[in-house]
Amino acid sequence: MMNSNTTRPSFPRRPRREDTAIHFGADYNPDQWPETTWAEDIALMQRAGITVVTLPVFSWAHIQPDEDRWDFGWLDRIMDLLAQAGIDVDMATSTASPPAWLTAKHPEVLPTTRTGETLWPGGRQQWRPTSPVFRRYALELTRRMAERYGNHPALVAWHVNNELGCHNAYDYSDDAAAAFRAWLRERYATLEALNDAWGTAFWSQIYHRWEEILPPRLAASEPNPTQLLDFRRFSSDALRNYLRAESEVLRAITPEIPITTNFMVMGDTAAMDYPSWADDVDFVSNDHYLDSRPGGIDELAFSASLTSAIAAGRPWWLMEHSTSAVNWRPVNPPKLPGELARDSLTHLGHGADAICFFQWRASRAGAEKYHAALLPHAGADSRLFRDVVALGRTLTDLSEIAGSQSVRARAAVVIDYESWWSLTQEFLPHTRLDYRGQALDWYRALVSAGLRVDVVTPHNDLAAYDVIVAPLLHVVPTELAERLRTAVVGGSHLVTTYFSGTVDEHDHVILGGYPGALRDLLGIRVEEFSPLLDGDVAVLSNGATGRMWSEEVTVTDPSVQVLRCYEQARGAAAGAPAVTRRAVGEGSATYVSTRLEDEDLAGVVTELLAAAGIEPDLPEPLRGEVIAAVRRGDGVDYWTLTNRGNRDLGSSADVADMLGGTPLGGADKLGVTDAVVVRVPRG
Numbered sequence: 001m002m003n004s005n006t007t008r009p010s011f012p013r014r015p016r017r018e019d020t021a022i023h024f025g026a027d028y029n030p031d032q033w034p035e036t037t038w039a040e041d042i043a044l045m046q047r048a049g050i051t052v053v054t055l056p057v058f059s060w061a062h063i064q065p066d067e068d069r070w071d072f073g074w075l076d077r078i079m080d081l082l083a084q085a086g087i088d089v090d091m092a093t094s095t096a097s098p099p100a101w102l103t104a105k106h107p108e109v110l111p112t113t114r115t116g117e118t119l120w121p122g123g124r125q126q127w128r129p130t131s132p133v134f135r136r137y138a139l140e141l142t143r144r145m146a147e148r149y150g151n152h153p154a155l156v157a158w159h160v161n162n163e164l165g166c167h168n169a170y171d172y173s174d175d176a177a178a179a180f181r182a183w184l185r186e187r188y189a190t191l192e193a194l195n196d197a198w199g200t201a202f203w204s205q206i207y208h209r210w211e212e213i214l215p216p217r218l219a220a221s222e223p224n225p226t227q228l229l230d231f232r233r234f235s236s237d238a239l240r241n242y243l244r245a246e247s248e249v250l251r252a253i254t255p256e257i258p259i260t261t262n263f264m265v266m267g268d269t270a271a272m273d274y275p276s277w278a279d280d281v282d283f284v285s286n287d288h289y290l291d292s293r294p295g296g297i298d299e300l301a302f303s304a305s306l307t308s309a310i311a312a313g314r315p316w317w318l319m320e321h322s323t324s325a326v327n328w329r330p331v332n333p334p335k336l337p338g339e340l341a342r343d344s345l346t347h348l349g350h351g352a353d354a355i356c357f358f359q360w361r362a363s364r365a366g367a368e369k370y371h372a373a374l375l376p377h378a379g380a381d382s383r384l385f386r387d388v389v390a391l392g393r394t395l396t397d398l399s400e401i402a403g404s405q406s407v408r409a410r411a412a413v414v415i416d417y418e419s420w421w422s423l424t425q426e427f428l429p430h431t432r433l434d435y436r437g438q439a440l441d442w443y444r445a446l447v448s449a450g451l452r453v454d455v456v457t458p459h460n461d462l463a464a465y466d467v468i469v470a471p472l473l474h475v476v477p478t479e480l481a482e483r484l485r486t487a488v489v490g491g492s493h494l495v496t497t498y499f500s501g502t503v504d505e506h507d508h509v510i511l512g513g514y515p516g517a518l519r520d521l522l523g524i525r526v527e528e529f530s531p532l533l534d535g536d537v538a539v540l541s542n543g544a545t546g547r548m549w550s551e552e553v554t555v556t557d558p559s560v561q562v563l564r565c566y567e568q569a570r571g572a573a574a575g576a577p578a579v580t581r582r583a584v585g586e587g588s589a590t591y592v593s594t595r596l597e598d599e600d601l602a603g604v605v606t607e608l609l610a611a612a613g614i615e616p617d618l619p620e621p622l623r624g625e626v627i628a629a630v631r632r633g634d635g636v637d638y639w640t641l642t643n644r645g646n647r648d649l650g651s652s653a654d655v656a657d658m659l660g661g662t663p664l665g666g667a668d669k670l671g672v673t674d675a676v677v678v679r680v681p682r683g
């Protein structure tokens, strides 16, 4: 590649694509291929109806081959080709993977693990979010990208870095230590306040100087839990701060170009507190990879709904998913016929205005050569590519949905990142509580009852929901307890579980009996936890079984109704309450003191909905069989129905008819791997 000069090119500007279409695209890595393949790439993209590509995510080493050498020539050429082809570019700042010359010259930018090991180059994302040296180089690259391409006709959005925190969420280096101290000073102002919050009277941990404080590096025993929680908060903030640094450079040069960065709301990815990042991007985007085990589609919808909540109901972009197999699980099966479109439409139904993939052309070499792409190793003459072309047509059929807002459901499951984090400590009554898995169980139970379900965070308007299920809501600051009380008094029906309300924002136990912050609202009191050993079960009065946990619950308010008792449990007397419900104001507060099996959870949900007078959202034949999501357009609602069961649900026309609408796009029938979008006129 030739060195090119750094003068800003003057491209003719064309009007930006209006938001009247669902974008369809992929990560595109043209610099990993000879330029002779580019013409074919573009022709095939046009055949598939690709409207947007993300590039150059991992190209720093190509763009800046050495400290004072820059090569934008190849990028200029591909940008021009894309513009001529009418394909937009979501342009990555290319800072995700620093080049070898940089890390060789400045090994001090490399992250350090908790055990003091260096994360060396050879993979990707080997940089410390707090390194001033990394930042100097990365922001220089960002500035040059903005200056060079800010006016390019293909540019529609800036894509900061890539999946911030994916491989470097926790860094325990000296840079991190210094930034952690600065963050703590900001949070606590005085050492006295910090010592108090961290409970350092315990185990002689009192700090007398800020310099004494370290990240929670490998210690001789379990580290201080509040230090751990604060380090989690700090690490998320450090990455957000990095996002802000790049964004500042971009905004100063191209204030009119929207900025995003791809979040990772999926599976067990928990390091980044995305609800607090949402205001830092102009539009939210997310990466999601299907869990190919049974029930994976529920997890996909759960994640898509949470993404929509983080985006406050506004349209967002699905920046990455996979056409078929991934390469990074122990076994990576391909998607079944239908699943490619089903997954895309399920995201779209939950608010995605762009359906994009990793990646355009399957790699020949490198760690991801067995990861599916839009254009597989087999080439365009393949079932996969034909499915991609068909998806492009489907998304065109669905254009009128673009820009429409998600319609809030009546039931919500709450995900609270701080509770999630606090449940990852090593010293707990039970260390395998599976925070997200438990939330997903409740989500499934509500969906099985025929409801539309939102997954929300405490940042969302909880009082707007008729049903709020907040399992394992462990960290409950006074402000959150108050909001929940207000919601319940105003008519919401709250369900929470064991180990909720237990600690405040400093991870200090709320005294006087569990579940601390929620004790009065629930009208119960628990003196001791009784987690269950593996294989141990608690038997309830109706024959239901609970795992993981049991408790001796005492009812403290006479209005509390006992819905289930323990019959036989390690920590509860026979006849002691296991599930309780208290009517409060216009609503109610329910407590479930053990982890119920799925069918028992379904039973509790059915009873609670009946008691609250909440009817299912779906017609009888579809209840429990589909995941439903709704977006609202002008005089019309768009229902996306995703088959989640193992039964063919009939023709899409018949299914649409049940909702009083007509099919707008998607499969002709709602088979087991299908989704359909239905247009339902309102009013």
Ligand code: GAL
Residues within 6 Å of the ligand: 162, 163, 166, 287, 289, 320, 326, 327, 358, 368, 371
């Ligand atoms: C994402 C990443 C992509 C690619 C993809 C593979 O985490 O952003 O670059 O690695 O995973 O599934």
